Amino acid sequence: MIARSLANRMPYRLLIEQHDFPSSTANVGNARRLAMGVAAEIAGPDGVLLTTDADAVVASDWIERNLLALASGADVVCGRVAVDPTEATRIPGHVLADEALERRLAELLDRLAVMLDPDPADPWPRHAEAAGASLAVTVPCFNQVGGIPALAAGEDRAFISALARMDARIRHDPTVTVTVSARIYGRAPGGMADTIRRRMGRQDEFTDASLEPSVDAYRRIDFRRRVRLAWHDGAPEENLAADLGVPDDRLLDSLSTQFVGTAWAAIERQSPFLKRRRVRFAELPKQIDYAQQLLEQHPARTSFANDDR
Numbered sequence: 001m002i003a004r005s006l007a008n009r010m011p012y013r014l015l016i017e018q019h020d021f022p023s024s025t026a027n028v029g030n031a032r033r034l035a036m037g038v039a040a041e042i043a044g045p046d047g048v049l050l051t052t053d054a055d056a057v058v059a060s061d062w063i064e065r066n067l068l069a070l071a072s073g074a075d076v077v078c079g080r081v082a083v084d085p086t087e088a089t090r091i092p093g094h095v096l097a098d099e100a101l102e103r104r105l106a107e108l109l110d111r112l113a114v115m116l117d118p119d120p121a122d123p124w125p126r127h128a129e130a131a132g133a134s135l136a137v138t139v140p141c142f143n144q145v146g147g148i149p150a151l152a153a154g155e156d157r158a159f160i161s162a163l164a165r166m167d168a169r170i171r172h173d174p175t176v177t178v179t180v181s182a183r184i185y186g187r188a189p190g191g192m193a194d195t196i197r198r199r200m201g202r203q204d205e206f207t208d209a210s211l212e213p214s215v216d217a218y219r220r221i222d223f224r225r226r227v228r229l230a231w232h233d234g235a236p237e238e239n240l241a242a243d244l245g246v247p248d249d250r251l252l253d254s255l256s257t258q259f260v261g262t263a264w265a266a267i268e269r270q271s272p273f274l275k276r277r278r279v280r281f282a283e284l285p286k287q288i289d290y291a292q293q294l295l296e297q298h299p300a301r302t303s304f305a306n307d308d309r
Helices: 002-009 028-043 062-071 093-116 139-144 155-165 192-201 214-233 240-244 248-255 260-270 281-297
Strands: 048-051 076-083 135-138 170-180
Touching: 028 048, 028 139, 028 155, 048 062, 048 139, 062 076, 062 135, 062 170, 076 155, 093 192, 093 214, 093 281, 135 139, 135 155, 155 170, 155 260, 214 240, 214 248, 214 260, 214 281, 240 248, 248 260
Parallel strands: 076 170
Antiparallel strands: 048 135, 076 135
16 A cells, blocks of 8 residues: 555656465565566566565665676675664664674674685675675576575575575675664564564574584685585595595586586585584684684785775
């Protein structure tokens, strides 16, 4: 109703499509999948899709920045998401402090990735977020992976993971920004509102699932670098299979795939040394300290000496 009342006042054509989902599929993932599927048909084979959330306010240059990143060679652009500063004052300090520690570890591990296994399509400065509140993608890439995964939650991360398996050029552009609500009651179960409300009552045992202990992240990044080189060379180095803990024939089979992203995903599933471990909140200071030590030991650390973004 609100959208219809505003349609005639918009400086662009607003298409409104109403769809009633059965209760079993009435979730944000399926809604985004349907909406972006309709948008892809409208945009056409040379088009671009941008998506955000209902509670998000995009920056005034959001469209411009997304299009610029795509024009610069990206297939996908992940924007940075910040909580509305006014609403953030209503969140208890301990919750904000925990979130700041999570972000700090994520940034340090991402800096390790930039140094050990740099991605030409995603240079520093960048960030490590992949949220539906700010995504842009070309229609060909969107169609290549079959659109947004039909998941009740986490469809944004699953979408980016699917694109990575197809070697899409994914840019985490820190200049593309949106502001979201700090509300504690949201429409999407398992979303940010649920997380804030839960942590207001008691600290979670584990941090965000995307984080892992620093030593694990270091190992994963280095293995990914070695797998990438082996895929490009068409043959693995002598000890790679043994180091990964996978049989030689399985490694060769994985490396024979069309995309290095697909090869890496298969090897991650097979290697016993790449099983993911979670980081407990109580361990965050120690993990941050260790990640900083790893960065200081690396010869390329000067690349970040004057960059605290």
